[in-house]
Amino acid sequence: MNYKIEQYDDAIVLHPAAEATASVIWLHGLGADGSDFVPLAQQLRLQTRQVPLFIFPHAPVQPVTINNGMPMRAWYDIYSLTDRKRQDEAGIRRSAQVVENIIQQERARGIPSHRIVLAGFSQGGAIVLHTGLRHAERLGGILALSTYLPLADTLAAEAAPANLDLPVLMCHGIQDPVIALPFAQDSRDALLSAGYPLQWREYPMQHQVCEQQIGDISTWLESVL
Numbered sequence: 001m002n003y004k005i006e007q008y009d010d011a012i013v014l015h016p017a018a019e020a021t022a023s024v025i026w027l028h029g030l031g032a033d034g035s036d037f038v039p040l041a042q043q044l045r046l047q048t049r050q051v052p053l054f055i056f057p058h059a060p061v062q063p064v065t066i067n068n069g070m071p072m073r074a075w076y077d078i079y080s081l082t083d084r085k086r087q088d089e090a091g092i093r094r095s096a097q098v099v100e101n102i103i104q105q106e107r108a109r110g111i112p113s114h115r116i117v118l119a120g121f122s123q124g125g126a127i128v129l130h131t132g133l134r135h136a137e138r139l140g141g142i143l144a145l146s147t148y149l150p151l152a153d154t155l156a157a158e159a160a161p162a163n164l165d166l167p168v169l170m171c172h173g174i175q176d177p178v179i180a181l182p183f184a185q186d187s188r189d190a191l192l193s194a195g196y197p198l199q200w201r202e203y204p205m206q207h208q209v210c211e212q213q214i215g216d217i218s219t220w221l222e223s224v225l
Contacts (some may be wrong), residue, residue, distance in 0.1 A: 003042060003054070011102075012038055012056040020053035022115035022140065022225050023106040025099060027057060027124025029146075031072045034058045037121065040209060044218040050115055050225040055102060059095070059123075075123045076150075084148075084183065092150050096131040103135065117224060119143035122179065122207065126150045129187075132166065133196075134158050141167040141224035143217060146207050148179055149187035155194065168198040169220045171213055173205035 003014040012034040028036040034056035041054045059073040066078045076091030099118065106116055117140040118128035125147025132142040133155060147170070149155070168191065172184045181202070191198045199220070203210050 005038065010058055012058075014038065014041055014054035014056075016051045016053060018051045020051050020111070022048075022050040022052040022117070023055060023111045024052050024117045024119055024221070025055045025057070025102050025106075025128075026143075027075065027099070027118075027120035027127055028059065028073070029120075029122030029124055030064065030074050030078070031067075033073050037119075040214060040217075043214055044221065046218060046222055046225075048222045048225040052117075052221075052225060053111075055106075057098065057102065062091075075127045078123075081178065087150055089151060092127065092130055095127045096134070099127060099131045100135070103139075107137075113137035113139055115140050115225060117141050117143065117221065119145070120147065121145040121209070122147055129168075132168075133163055134160050135163060136160050138162045139166060141169070141220075143220065144168065144170045145209065145213075146172055146176060146179060146184075147187075148184050149190060152187065152190055155190075159194070164195060165197055167220075167224050168196055169201070169217070170198060171201045171203065171216065173207060173210075174202050175205065176207045178207040 002017045006013045026037050059075045061071050062074050063069040063071050064074050075095040077088040079086040118132045120128040125144040128142055129144050129149050174181055188200050203213050
């Protein structure tokens with residue numbers, strides 16, 4: 001599938017040659033920007049009848065505590081890699097609203113909500129898990145790479161009935177030094193216990209994406225679109 005790349009102040013967009021009938025909103029990780037996953041999207045070689053447009057938003061630049069307060073692109077602040085009880089709830093919810101705004105933008109363009117997929121890596125994956133499970137309308141699915149479920153204690157009260165059976169694919173590296181595998185597995189188990197039809201994939205890698213994973217992502221996207 002051929003794409004035209006357009007760059008905006010707040011995002012990079014891959015426009016398909018044919019009219020888009022679906023949208024994938026893909027969030028990058030800490031310190032990166034929207035360009036990070038543009039090459040991967042072009043490698044997917046999707047065979048689905050639905051023609052997706054890809055949107056890669058840029059996170060705002062803000063100080064990040066674990067990096068000695070250095071300003072960088074981040075969806076929320078991170079206080080510690082070991083103390084997961086301290087979370088930047090205000091930052092998480094602020095970025096969730098950014099995603100909600102993009103969803104509404106796509107709805108206004110005529111894309112049905114059930115053909116909108118949220119995808120994200122690391123911090124971006126945390127935001128799409130948080131947002132997608134709470135979104136009022138039925139979505140297409142959530143792709144969560146090398147990440148975890150933030151604000152897990154609030155999900156039961158805030159989960160949207162329309163997305164209680166939403167397809168979710170979580171992928172993680174077994175040697176991930178940033179988000180340890182057991183922590184991600186705890187998020188997996190919490191979602192499975194809540195009844196979400198989650199698929200889980202582990203790969204012999206660190207905090208990254210591997211070739212085998214790209215094939216699995218492509219197969220999953222085709223199934224949900």
